[in-house]
Structures are given as structure tokens and as C-alpha cells.
Amino acid sequence: MDGATDIGTLLADAEIGVWRWEPRAGKVVWDAATRALFGVTAEHEFGGTFEDFVAAVHPDDREQVVATIMAAAASGGRFLVRHRIVRPDRATLWVEGRGFVVLDGGGQMLEGAGIVYDVSAQAEAAAERQELLESVQVAEDATAATRERLRALIEADAVLAATLNLERLAARLADLVVSRHGGVAVVDAVVAGVDPLVLSVARHAAWGREVVTRGDRRQAPNAWRRVRELPPSAVVTASDADWWRFDDERTAELAGAGGHLLSVPLAARGKPVGRLSVRREAAWGDGAIELLEAIAGRAGTALDRAELYEERSRVAAAFRDIVVPPSLEQVPGLDVAVEYRPAHELARLGGDFYDVFPVGDSSWALAVGDVCGKGVGAAVLAGPARHSLRAAALAGSGPAAALRILNDTLLLERSHRFVTAVMATVAADRDGPVVRVASGGHPQPVVVRAGGTVERVAVRGELLGVFDEVRIEEVEVGLQGGDALLLFTDGLGEAVAAGRPFGEQRLSQALAEVAGLPAKAIAESLGVALDAWVGPQGLSDDVVCLVASSTR
Amino acid sequence: MTDAITRYLAAVESGDGEQAAVVALGEVAAGTPPEQVMTEIVARAQAEVGERWEAGKWSIAREHMATAIAEDVVAALGAVPADPPAARKGRVVVACVEGEWHSLPSRIAGHVLNRGGWAVTYLGPSVPADQLAAFLHDHGPHAVAVSCVVAANLPGARAVIETARDAGTPVVAGGRGFGSSPHWALAVGANQWAPTAMEARGALESLPSFTDPAPPIRHERMPEHRALARSVTAIVAAVGAKWDGFEVSRAGDFVSWAARSLTAALLVDDRRVFDDYDAWMARAYRPHPGEPAMSVVLRALAAALPDDSPTAHAWVQDAVARAGG
Numbered sequence: 037m038d039g040a041t042d043i044g045t046l047l048a049d050a051e052i053g054v055w056r057w058e059p060r061a062g063k064v065v066w067d068a069a070t071r072a073l074f075g076v077t078a079e080h081e082f083g084g085t086f087e088d089f090v091a092a093v094h095p096d097d098r099e100q101v102v103a104t105i106m107a108a109a110a111s112g113g114r115f116l117v118r119h120r121i122v123r124p125d126r127a128t129l130w131v132e133g134r135g136f137v138v139l140d141g142g143g144q145m146l147e148g149a150g151i152v153y154d155v156s157a158q159a160e161a162a163a164e165r166q167e168l169l170e171s172v173q174v175a176e177d178a179t180a181a182t183r184e185r186l187r188a189l190i191e192a193d194a195v196l197a198a199t200l201n202l203e204r205l206a207a208r209l210a211d212l213v214v215s216r217h218g219g220v221a222v223v224d225a226v227v228a229g230v231d232p233l234v235l236s237v238a239r240h241a242a243w244g245r246e247v248v249t250r251g252d253r254r255q256a257p258n259a260w261r262r263v264r265e266l267p268p269s270a271v272v273t274a275s276d277a278d279w280w281r282f283d284d285e286r287t288a289e290l291a292g293a294g295g296h297l298l299s300v301p302l303a304a305r306g307k308p309v310g311r312l313s314v315r316r317e318a319a320w321g322d323g324a325i326e327l328l329e330a331i332a333g334r335a336g337t338a339l340d341r342a343e344l345y346e347e348r349s350r351v352a353a354a355f356r357d358i359v360v361p362p363s364l365e366q367v368p369g370l371d372v373a374v375e376y377r378p379a380h381e382l383a384r385l386g387g388d389f390y391d392v393f394p395v396g397d398s399s400w401a402l403a404v405g406d407v408c409g410k411g412v413g414a415a416v417l418a419g420p421a422r423h424s425l426r427a428a429a430l431a432g433s434g435p436a437a438a439l440r441i442l443n444d445t446l447l448l449e450r451s452h453r454f455v456t457a458v459m460a461t462v463a464a465d466r467d468g469p470v471v472r473v474a475s476g477g478h479p480q481p482v483v484v485r486a487g488g489t490v491e492r493v494a495v496r497g498e499l500l501g502v503f504d505e506v507r508i509e510e511v512e513v514g515l516q517g518g519d520a521l522l523l524f525t526d527g528l529g530e531a532v533a534a535g536r537p538f539g540e541q542r543l544s545q546a547l548a549e550v551a552g553l554p555a556k557a558i559a560e561s562l563g564v565a566l567d568a569w570v571g572p573q574g575l576s577d578d579v580v581c582l583v584a585s586s587t588r
Numbered sequence: 589m590t591d592a593i594t595r596y597l598a599a600v601e602s603g604d605g606e607q608a609a610v611v612a613l614g615e616v617a618a619g620t621p622p623e624q625v626m627t628e629i630v631a632r633a634q635a636e637v638g639e640r641w642e643a644g645k646w647s648i649a650r651e652h653m654a655t656a657i658a659e660d661v662v663a664a665l666g667a668v669p670a671d672p673p674a675a676r677k678g679r680v681v682v683a684c685v686e687g688e689w690h691s692l693p694s695r696i697a698g699h700v701l702n703r704g705g706w707a708v709t710y711l712g713p714s715v716p717a718d719q720l721a722a723f724l725h726d727h728g729p730h731a732v733a734v735s736c737v738v739a740a741n742l743p744g745a746r747a748v749i750e751t752a753r754d755a756g757t758p759v760v761a762g763g764r765g766f767g768s769s770p771h772w773a774l775a776v777g778a779n780q781w782a783p784t785a786m787e788a789r790g791a792l793e794s795l796p797s798f799t800d801p802a803p804p805i806r807h808e809r810m811p812e813h814r815a816l817a818r819s820v821t822a823i824v825a826a827v828g829a830k831w832d833g834f835e836v837s838r839a840g841d842f843v844s845w846a847a848r849s850l851t852a853a854l855l856v857d858d859r860r861v862f863d864d865y866d867a868w869m870a871r872a873y874r875p876h877p878g879e880p881a882m883s884v885v886l887r888a889l890a891a892a893l894p895d896d897s898p899t900a901h902a903w904v905q906d907a908v909a910r911a912g913g
Binding site for chain 1: 648649652653656678687689713714722724725726727728730754755756757797798800801825837841844
């Protein structure tokens, strides 16, 4: 055996085909291994030309294979191709061909030769690997998108949960949307009420602050149409209608300037509460639309909650307003000040009330009272109790008689809540004010003399709202210049810190220090002493301290 | 300006509010901006009044009267029309932090901000956190400006700042209680620190529209701070029980503020809060006959501290040493 045969045997054993191409003779010669690789049989004989080889190449790979070989044919040297072949039995194989081209002296191709072998196993593995990589990439992209979406929603939740103020909430939602999606965002919110309004907040990254309008059908016609005339479920992605413009003229142009619109409804508890609309330069992809819809779902609930809170606040404010006079009247000869600390939570509303009002031309009445219990049930009675005392005094009753009338009124109400109250009338007199005081089961008032002594006003009387007949005393209190009368509710003495009440001694001490000062200073220093006593946990009950000091 | 302060103080000294206003408005007529008259005459004069009270020269009644006059004068200065009127800004709420009853600086800040174009709601002295929260949710201002004059109220500052930021409302903090650098204000969670009312204007402009919640305070003394904050009342009661009538006396107040200053110092992890208070107490504490000396009071305070407060203990022991005990 010669060397060449040896190599041919080795190649054949390794299933490596050898071929030769003689372009000038127009033929391609394949050895047995090549013929076996290409599935040549007696029925399907190889034609023996370059074109016959190309025909066996998979149609999708032909262009690339021919180009590579022709480039080598033109310039000479080695080439490598990796491609599929389709055998006559329809089987597809991956093969790799390596060859070289010899040129003649004129640079024309003389001949070519090379080897070809089956790389299907490798190619399949590579293809599988590629497929796997691609699917991992797809999964990673999906995870990243999901994560990003989740992050956006968590951020939105935190933002939407922060405030209960409707306008602030709308502004923050608009801000969030603009910072994420750009453009101009407009949040419209229906403010329900006797006369429904629409609140609109517009935001653009370049504006220093949001622009707000609040108005009815006439004042904010565009906002009105957006929330009232669009079907409540419609997601609008394109519209040139005029009413997408923001009502405020400062922003009309910016808000209405071309671009791509996306508007999603805001709803809660099955009713529309507003719209979120964004107009921006870039078009809206499915992902962004879905995200905004998801945010809108949450925003609807948040707006609804803010509106409920607003209503609740109005109710609480109404309760607080009814227990105090509309303003603190100036009383001639007296300097009047009040320290009133109502509970701000609706559930913690107390029944404390106070009043200062003129009775006739030269007389004034002061009252402080407390409906027992807490919450709406107590608060709802405090206003009427204050009014009853007013009415009785205006009809000419002195302090004790007024308290008796309040007692009768309460019994008629059958409220099953008792009330304590202290009432004082002040008559202007040349020698200083003449003060008459009566108490219905209430903590005794205190007089702080200008000189620094602190006296209890020893006046007794029974609880109101319990007995048909109540014993109520009435006493006269003399006030000289700088003396102060203090009416207060039990929240003062009973303010508790570490289980111990503020107490009589502390009250006297605090008052002695501010004797002779203006009423405002006395009231305020009681507030300071009280705060210092209860510390950061604050007061647990309403407190009223009404101070009237004589100025002559 | 010094001359104007002297004339203003003389008017206050004789209880003549009208004359005080004449002095202040006279400065405005002479060309000083009302803001500057507020901060450089009224506020400085009030500081002088505080020092006179501290030195025992002025009674508490006189100090109250001076404060009332200052408030009226500041209101009069605030009513002088701004020329030119400032461009309208957003809405800001001005409040003293929980426990802070020195309201003049925040009143001045309110007027200064208002003249800078802000719509100001003034909530007054010692605003509890829940009341601030209710206000923020009810009215939705763009920002909160909080004032803390006494550093012992830094825990109160923390409470209101946390509340404001929970509602997404950014906070500017100012007042002597925050010290002379931004550290304490930022430590308790403020978005910005403003050393003066005028600087608060600029700080407000640079605030974000919305803020995230205040970051939690994390340092190794926080557990001790929390333990001490819970026991302030008990500490004051324990010290007070040692002398008859002490707890309700003026001297008892010193102990209460000392305990609060310790708590505040632990909160911002800076012993200067307590040391500064101690230095002030050394100047202002003047025991009546029969009342204990300062070193004795401080030693009783050290003994009343809870067991798990080694840092506070060490700080008070140093104070005892300084008091010569």
C-alpha cells in the first residue's frame, strides 16, 4: 500500500469524503465516502457537475455556499463551508466542507479539491444550544418586564397610599405618570356633593408645579366632558376632539399639542370617579397601556378613598364647629381667651363645648360643658346643649336657671347621656364686672387673683340630664383688676401621664405662676403645662380652658 | 440696627406696645425691609428678653408681655405690602414641632415666607403629629416648615416630620433647636435645613413636589433612646419624690427638660444636645432656699435613669462633675 491509499483508507474509515473539482473539464469527482455522505445510489446517481453539487445543498444555504466557493475560486486559497444537504431520500444532514483552489499563471482557477464530512450531531447540539439561549433570553426579558411592571405598581401603591387629600393625590398621580411616561398628564376627579364638581390636575415635567382647576360643567367644560360624557370603561388611544384640552388657559396649548393620547377611566365601587389622560410624543405600546390601566385601577380606589375622607373631615369639622361659638366675642371689661384641644379623630370626638355671647346690652354669658362619653354620639349632643344654654340666657335666665332649662331639655331628648356644665354671667359695673356662677355637676371654676392666690369657686350643683329636679347653686364672684376666672372641663385635671393625673396641685402651681397676666398668656401657659405633663403621647380627651380676666 | 434694638427694648421694657411698633415701622420707613426688621430687631430683642429672664432680671410675666408685644409688632410688619409683590408660589404650612411653645420664630418665618409669595397657614405652637396629619390630609399643602427652638424637642420634631413625609409632603426644618449645622435636622428626617427664615424661602423653592417617607433612624443608641423616651415621666417623678413639692416647682421643670434633652441627644446621637442644655441650666438654675443644688439634682437624675441607659448615665455623670459634685 502506498501512502496515498493509506490516507484514503483512514479518511474513508473516518467517513470523510474526498472530492475534486476540475472546472475546465466541467466536472466534480466524488469518492465513495462523499457519495455515501450525499446518499448517492444507483437510482440516484450524482450528475458530476458543480451544478449537481449545488442542487444537493439545502435551498436556504445555497446562496451562502456558492458565494464562499466562488470567492475562493476567484482569488485562490482555502475555504470552509458549513451547510445542510438534502439527500435523495429527503434526509437532511449538516456537513462541513474544506477545500482549496489552485490558480494558473493567469489567475484563473485550475482546479479545486477538498474534503467533506458529516457534522449533523454538532450542528444539532449547537442549534439546540442556540434555541435554549434564545428561550432563556426571552424568559429573562419577560422576567425583567414583569419585574419592572411590578416595581412600577409597588411604587404607584406607595404613592397612592401616602395622602388622603384629593388634590394632592391627583397631583401626585399625574407626577408619577409624567415621570415614567413623559408628556402631559391630566388627572380628572369627580368631586361628588350637592353640586358635583370636577377637579383637574395637569402636570408636565417642565412646569414648576401642577396646574389645578376645580369647577362645574360651566367652569371646566372640557374636564366635565371627559369624566361625564365618555363611556366609563372606554380606553381612548387617539382623539383630536377639542375637549382633550385642559381647561386652564395656561396649559391649553401644551396639553392639546399633537402627539399620542392615552386616556384610561378611573373607577371605584362600580362607579366612575375620574380619568387619567396622557398625551406624549412617543406612541403607546401594549405594555405601557396595560401598565397605565393597572395603575388606573388602583388610582380609582385611592381617589374614592380620598373623597370619602374629605367627606368625613367635613362631618368632623361640622361637629367641632357646632360646639364652639363662631368667634370669641370681645367682652367689655374682660379679657377672654380659650385653650381648646379637641380630638381630631372622628371616633375620638368628645362632647366638650364652650360659649361666650352677649346677653342684652350690658351683660355677657360664658359657658363650658361636657357631654359624657365620646365619639359621634356625645358630639351630636354638645351643639344642642350649647344652644340650649344660649337660648335660656337670651330669654332672660340667670346661670342656675339656664342650667335647669338645659336639664329639662336633655330629659325631653331622652338621650340617656348626662351633661355637666358651668355657666357664668358677667354684668358690667362701674366697680368692675359682677360675675354670677352656677354649676351643674361640673368641675368647680377657679379664680386666679392678680396677687398669685388661686381659689376654687365653691359652687355646687347636680348632673344634668338625669333627675327631673336638680339642685343648682348660684354664687357671686368678685373680680378685681387682673383677677382671672377659669372655666374648664375635666380633661384638664384628668390629663394622665404614667397613670397619674395632672391634678389640683399642679394646676394651682401652673396658675400661680401666671397670675396677673393677660388671659391669653394664662390659657397658653396651661396648654404648655399640660403638654409638659402628658408628654409625647398627648391628650386622650378633649380639653377646654376658658379664661376671663378682669381688665379694670 | 443696634440703636433700633435698644429703642425697641426700651419700649418693651415700659410695656408700650405702640411705641415698639413705631420703632419697628420707623425702620421700614427708613428703608429696611420688614423681613429684616422682624429677624434683626424683633427676634434679637426677644433673645435679649430671654437672657434677662434667664439671669433673673425679668419676671415670667414681663417675658410674656414682651412676647405679646413682639407678636403684635410682627403682625404689623407682616401687613406692610411687599414691594414689588412676590410671584405666587405654592401653599406651605408653618408649625412648631410637638412640645415647642416658643412660637415667635415660627411666626416670623410664616410672615417672611408669605412675603416671599407663599400662601401660609400658621398652625401655631406645639402641633401634635396627629393634628398635623389631619391638616395635611384635609388641606393638602405643598410643603411643611417646622420650627424647633429647644433641642430637647427634637423627638417632637421627628414625630411631625415623619408624619408629614408619610403623607408625601416635604419638610423644611429651622430654628435654634436644630443647631447650627444641617446634621440634626437631616438626622430627624427633614428634606432641607434652613438656618434662617430668609433661607427657608430658598429651601422651599428647592424642595421636590413630593417626598418619600422619612428613612428610619438607625444607629446604636436608638434602643437606649427608645427606652429613655418611655421613662421620662417616671424619671421626673422619681427625682421629684425626693424633695417635698419639688416636682411641681420650677426646679422640677429643670429635671424634666434635662431628661428630655438626654432623650433628644440619644435620638440624634450627639451628646452636645445634653451638654448645651447642661450649660444653660448651670446659668439659669437658681435654687430657692431649701431647694437642692444643681449637682445634687443631677446626681438624683443619674440615679433615676433606667438601668439600660449607659450612655445617658455617663453624660449625666460628666455633668455632675462639671457642677462640682
